[in-house]
Amino acid sequence: MKEALLSRAPSELRxxxxxxRMGRLSAPFxxxxxxxxxxxxxxxxxxSLGEMSxxxxxxxxxxxxxxxxxxxxxxxxxxxxxxxxxATGPEVSGVANRDTSVVVSDLFSRAEQSVxxxxxxxxxxxxxxxxxxxxxxxxxxxxVRMYLxxxxxxxxxxxxxxxxxxxxxxxxxxxxxxxxxLPEIFYDPRSAALNRTGAASLHAKCVVVDGERVFISSxxxxxxxxxxxxxxxxxxxxxxxxxxxxxxxxxxxxxRLLTRAI
Numbered sequence: 225m226k227e228a229l230l231s232r233a234p235s236e237l238r239x240x241x242x243x244x245r246m247g248r249l250s251a252p253f254x255x256x257x258x259x260x261x262x263x264x265x266x267x268x269x270x271x272s273l274g275e276m277s278x279x280x281x282x283x284x285x286x287x288x289x290x291x292x293x294x295x296x297x298x299x300x301x302x303x304x305x306x307x308x309x310x311a312t313g314p315e316v317s318g319v320a321n322r323d324t325s326v327v328v329s330d331l332f333s334r335a336e337q338s339v340x341x342x343x344x345x346x347x348x349x350x351x352x353x354x355x356x357x358x359x360x361x362x363x364x365x366x367x368v369r370m371y372l373x374x375x376x377x378x379x380x381x382x383x384x385x386x387x388x389x390x391x392x393x394x395x396x397x398x399x400x401x402x403x404x405x406l407p408e409i410f411y412d413p414r415s416a417a418l419n420r421t422g423a424a425s426l427h428a429k430c431v432v433v434d435g436e437r438v439f440i441s442s443x444x445x446x447x448x449x450x451x452x453x454x455x456x457x458x459x460x461x462x463x464x465x466x467x468x469x470x471x472x473x474x475x476x477x478x479x480r481l482l483t484r485a486i
Contacts, residue, residue, distance in 0.1 A: 228268035229293060236262055237294035241287040251277040306461050312443060313454035324443045325450040327459055331433045332356035336363070340432040340470055341370040341407070341445070344425065348447035349399030357404035368407035371473055371482060373426040374416045384416045392486050409486040410477060432470055436463045
């Protein structure tokens with residue numbers, strides 16, 4: 225029943241309900257009788273209505289169920305209202321997309337409770353994170369966590385602890401606005417390990433704000449990635465998606481697969 229009826233337009237469901245209430249459609253339901261109302265898929269709709277009837281549901285109950293389903297589908301947000309395309313690159317005539325840097329800055333400036341930043345590469349961070357740092361100063365209760373990649377260059381034999389220390393110093397002095405409260409920063413120990421067997425990168429690029437807005441993008445947290453490169457991303461309004469992402473990284477921390485650096 226789910227697939228056959230959930231895929232129908234509200235107008236079709238209401239028409240079916242009306243025909244059943246007036247007695248123009250009745251059990252046993254046939255595809256032939258439904259084709260005047262249902263444009264396609266009459267066989268599957270007839271089967272679904274037949275299942276409802278066989279379960280003991282009276283005609284009035286079937287009609288009422290169809291009307292409720294029509295209201296639910298009509299009130300369901302459109303996918304365009306929940307997911308927005310975010311693009312950076314040369315302007316293209318006839319295409320209107322939100323720019324990456326604008327979206328990221330807007331997300332940071334409106335954060336109320338929490339910000340999760342998952343980023344592969346961070347350069348020109350003082351500019352990229354300026355709005356976030358200012359928001360953290362405005363709202364002392366704002367919790368900000370960053371999960372960033374620590375890169376070991378080929379041939380670098382620095383001890384892992386020293387590499388992490390160097391990364392933290394570099395972040396504080398060159399990638400974060402001076403004088404601003406620092407976020408919590410976590411990293412994948414495999415990226416800093418001296419033994420390169422099994423080395424891995426924290427390659428995700430994502431922002432989660434207040435547990436309900438999610439921005440997933442190809443863009444690194446760099447000036448080029450935010451403003452000049454050709455990048456694509458999706459801005460999603462969904463508590464469910466936000467929760468899945470934050471639960472994932474928090475579980476990695478819980479199981480010590482990600483380690484706190486700052």
